[in-house]
Structure formats: C-alpha cells, structure tokens
Amino acid sequence: MSLNRIIGLFLRHFFLIKSSLPRILDLIYWPTIQIILWGFISKFFTAYSDYYNNTVGVILTCAILYDFLFRSSISFNMLFLEEIWSRNFTNLFIAPMRISEIITALVGTALIRTLIGLVPAILITSPLFGISILNLGIPLFFLFLSLYIFGITLGLFVSSGLLRYGPAFENIAWSSLFLLAPLGCIYYPIEILPDFFQNVARGLPLVYIFEEARSILVNQVVNYSNIKNAFLLNAIYLFVGISLFYYSFSQARKKGSLINIGE
C-alpha cells in the first residue's frame, strides 16, 4: 500500500470540505439538531419513566452513539457519491490505486467527516442537558470503535452496489441504515421485539453495543461479553464487506460500469 496515494485521495476530500463553509455547516447541522431533539425527549422520559428513573441521559447517549454510526456510514457513502456526482469516477480508477488504498483512504476520511459533525453536537449536551457521554468510561472507546467498524462495513456494502450498479443504487445508500435501526434495539431492550426479530437482531453487532451502553448507564455494570460479541460479528461483516467490494470491482470491470459512470 502506498501512503502517498492514500494521502492523495484523502486530500481530494479534505480540499473539498475546507473550501466550503456551507459544507462544514451541513456536516454539523444535522447531528446537532438530532442531539437537541433527543435531549428534550430524554429529559421528558427521565422525569416520567420508571425504567429510566434516576438515569439521566440513557436515551441521549444512545442517540449520540446511533448518530455516530449513521454519520460514519453516510460519510463513507458520500465519498463515493461525490466521485459519481463530479464525474471523476473514471479518473480515479485509471489512477494506479489499489482497492485496499481506496478503502483505507475512505475509512480515514469518513472518520474525519464524522467527527466534524459529531464533536460539536456532543459538546453541547453537557451545558444544555447536563449530560456527558464520557460517563460511559473506558468502554465508550470500544463502543465507538465497534460502531465505526459497523458503519464502515455498511458503507462498503452500499459502495459495492454503487460500483456495480452506478447512481441507480444511490437511494439504497440513504435508506440502508433506516432499515437496520428498528432491529438495532437502540432505544429499547431486545425483549421488546417479537421472537423472530429477536433472532435476527442477535445477528447484528448493534444489539450488543446498545445493550452494553444501557447496562453501564442503567445498572452501572460493564459486561465485556457484549463488547466481545459486537467485535466478533463486526469482524465477520467487515470481511464480507471487503470481499464484496473486491467482487463488485471485478464485476464492474466485466460489465463496464466504471466507464462514464455519472449523473
């Protein structure tokens, strides 16, 4: 892998972001609105729900974690969509870039895009709602990492579709996460789901991540088996995601979707 080429692709997106204030504001705006909305809902439930009684910020913390996942995945997809929208796709694939370099560059760039959006939103939760996500302690790092890996994996699945089917796959890019949200058990325990869906949900790392966040905040118990399960499932999905990306590239070369891909 060439660091130079990875930096090159990173710079392509860095230049794009740094030269446009509206783009930066757009990155910050949605997470902030989302967090403020869930902050008030969280405040209401804290006062009126038995389950959340005396546990400030469970919902808000889960909302922040979910938004982190959402932003990671969307950021990854956006980087690919930007190339299609700007009709730069072909230029990118006639440059001597390995698929592994493209994935690495997009993973790094997606993280920066995600943090630009989420850090300001996290910072306002403390003065506005008296809540700090840091209450989760050291496991917070593992939860974020796990969510980030899953977000990137979803990004890889969607980008594989974009590679193979072109812009027609764009709508899937936007809706992929909404499809998983009900099964992710973000704001409620898995027992709420019907039996069949519980089984499906147990196959997703999200259930373990959010279960763990609630376990720490509600019961003050760190259950590392949840974190371990999440990482194990992440490793499987990531492997499938990367393999699918390689396969889609090979199919795109066969079917000709790398030529003149654009709006």
Add this chain to the structure above:
Amino acid sequence: MQKAVIVENLSKNYFKKEAVKEISFTINENEILGLLGPNGCGKTTTIAMMLGLLKPSNGRVVIHGLDIEKNRISLLHKMNFISPYIELPKKLSVKENLIVYGKLYGVKFISDRIKYLSEKLRLEEFINKKTGELSSGQKNRVSLAKALINEPSILFLDEPTASLDPETGDFVRSFIEKISREKKMSILLASHNMDEVKRLCKNVLMMNNGVIIDKGTPDDLIKKHGKRNLEEVFLKLNRNNHELK
C-alpha cells in the same frame, strides 16, 4: 521500431452484443495513432480495455511487454487519459486537483511538475480558481495537465479538442504534437476532427461496428479510396459498411 502497445484479437461482449470483435493493432514508441469511427463503433470500449477499466472477453493488451490484466497497477503509472465525458472535481481549485492527482500517481516533485505544466499549458492565471468556474477551453487545458502530471509514456486522448474554439483547439493540437515529439510519447487519439487526425497522426485505424475496417497513413487512405480528404474516406467507409449491414 519498438512496439509500445500490442493489441491482440481483442473482443468485448456485453451479453449477446459484440461491442468489439477480435481487433489487433500496435502503437509504436513515439507514434500518434488515430482511431476513427462513428459514435458507438467501439472506440471507447477499446480504450477502456487498454486502460484496464474493462475486462476483455477475449484477446489481450500488452503494454511495454506486460499484459495489462496482470500488471494493471504498475502499468497505470505509465499511462493517462483524457475525455470530454469525464471531469475533474469542480469544487477543487486547479492546483488542488493537480496536487491530488500528483499524489495518486506518486509524482515525486509535485510543485515543480505543476509549475512546469502551468507554464507550458498557460494555467497560471487561473491556477487557484475552482475548476468548475473555468471556461471549456481552460478546463480542457487543465485536463491535459492532469493527463501529463505523471509524465506518461502512453497517452489516450478521446476527442481532446471537442467543443473548443479554433484558437484553443490549435493550441492544444500544437502542444500534443510538441510534447509527443519531445517526450517520445505513444498516443492513441480518438477524434471526429479529420483535419486534426491528418495533422497529428502517422497512422489511422478506421473502426466500425466493433471491427477495424481499414488502416494506413492518412495520405495512403485518401489515395486508396480515391477521395480528396480523410473526411470523405470516413464517409465512404461508413456508408459502405452501413449498406453491407
């Protein structure tokens, strides 16, 4: 003369449609080869296979003695391409775009290379302007700068002067002529501008319906078909082919 590119029995099928049918040709070192044919005749498909963007159904492309299918990444370092159908990111400045592609192609002294290309292609006055804000003539020169950022030994030019005013078109043609001579570059030029092809190309391939229907020097083709210019040859060959179909 050394062969920079060898195309052997190259074919591409999309389902049942044969876009390119067993074509073979070579490009010598320091040669500009013209590729002529009507829209949809298989020119872009051929170039895409030569660039490794498209996997051939049959045949092979050998560049500097190496098969593109097995050495795609290492060969892409030595090649580049421009086409009016692909663009550089519009929101990035000209300089930023050239920095990005300099990095992607592993150029060692990017600033020096950008400075050199800016001077040669007269980019200085708009080097810090956003690429999307440029006129089509300026964009065309920027695309050419991007295509030359890695000092390619093989260049693919797909309609490099399409939609340019005569002055800019002439500037680009003169530049291509000069740089191919100075840098001993091998160029495949796909164009609908017959005067441009006659001026720049030593040899020409006439393509239609996925096959090469004739080839030779522009003068030989004109003489062989008893016509006054290359455009008349092009029209005759395509009409004949149409009638045969």
